[in-house]
Amino acid sequence: MSKETIGFVGVGLMGQGMAENLLKAGFAVNVVTHRNRGPVDDLVAQGATEAKNLAELAAVSSVVHICAPGSPQVEAIVDAMMPTLQAGSVIVDCSTSDPNSTLALANKLAQAGHHMADAPLGGTPVQAQSGELSTMVGADLGVFERLKPVISAWAKTIVHIGPCAAGHKMKLLNNFLSLGYAALYSEALALSEKVGISTKEFDSVIRGSRMDCGFYQTFMGYAVEGNRESHKFTLSNALKDLRYLEAMADEVGLSNPIGNAAKNSFAMALSAGGDGPNDYIPHLVDFVAARNGVSRA
Incomplete structure (x- = not known):
């Protein structure tokens, strides 16, 4: 059996x-290409072929990966490719997307004889470079088996969660935990400073304890060490993910008070100016501190 021909839309921090x-x-x-030619030129130098547009890319690819900011962009990309997709093509959405949108796209693609899979990512750009990402895949079993050799090229840990959209549901739950931690850490550090315990003193107790974890360490890489790029995931993307989580909870009639509290913390940060491309999750600590009259200078 010949190998799949891969299309890749979104060769940014993770996609490249x-x-x-x-x-x-x-x-x-x-x-x-989209806005930044650098990654495309680099990939072409390594043997990739550049398509002039999405329609051309769809026409020469049997499996198309999409790494986009969110569901509106994924929907637009799929719409642009639909007329020229090869028969039986698979769209693999590696973004963190709204599961309701994913299911709607899956239905639209199925009606045209194509397939949809969601394979959101776990890991960092460094792990993307080394082929050691993790992914949680939502796809019919036959589609998953077809994709396994492809996904294995860039992921070390692959979990088939269930049918289409199950991967996106699990990713939102995963991000709920991490973003909830970020909101909790930010509020705890503001209160810590307010009652006279410095961030470094706080960290000396938590680090290495049962409350320590990998996410805590990257978050504190900024809060303690001042590394602004310790966790390069934007505040705006965090808010988007928590809004998707809220929509998922609403869909099944679940009360989601902690998710909403975390969402409001990020919404506050964006309204206070944290909506730039270099405003990352650990920087939430500054916005929560400022809101409470705490100086982190």
Whole structure:
């Protein structure tokens, strides 16, 4: 059986490393530029082929990966590719998307003879580069088996969660935990400073204890060490994910008070100016501190 031909839309922080690993695994990879030509030029130099637009990319690819900011962008990308998709193509959405949107796209693609899978990512750009990401996949079993050799090129840990949209549901639950931690850490540190316990003193107690974890360490990489790029995931994306979580809870009639509290913490940060491309999750600590009259200078 011949290898799939891969299309890749969104070769940014995560996508570039993923596409590189697909090339290393021997797949033919087609890419398309958006705003930043740098990653595309780099991938072409490694053997990828550049398509002029999404329609051209769809016409020469049997499996198309999408790494986009959210569901509106994914929907627009799929709509642009639909007329020229090869028969039986698979769209793999690696974004953190709204599961309701994912199911609607899956239905639209199925009616045209294509397939949808969601494979949101766990890990960092460094892990994307090394092919050691994790992913939680939502897809019919046959589609999942077809995709396994492809996904194995860029992911070390692959979990088939269930049918289409199950991966996106699990990703939102995962992000609920991490973003909830961020909101909790930010409020705890503001209160700590307010009652006379410095951030460094706070960290000396928590680090290495049962309350320590990998996310805590990257968060405190900024709060304690001042590394502004310790966790490069924007506040705006965090708020988007918590809004999707809220919609998922609403869909099944679940009370989600802690999720809403975390969402409001991020919404406050964005309304206070944290909506830039270099405003990352650990910087939430500054916005919560400022809101409470605490100086972190």
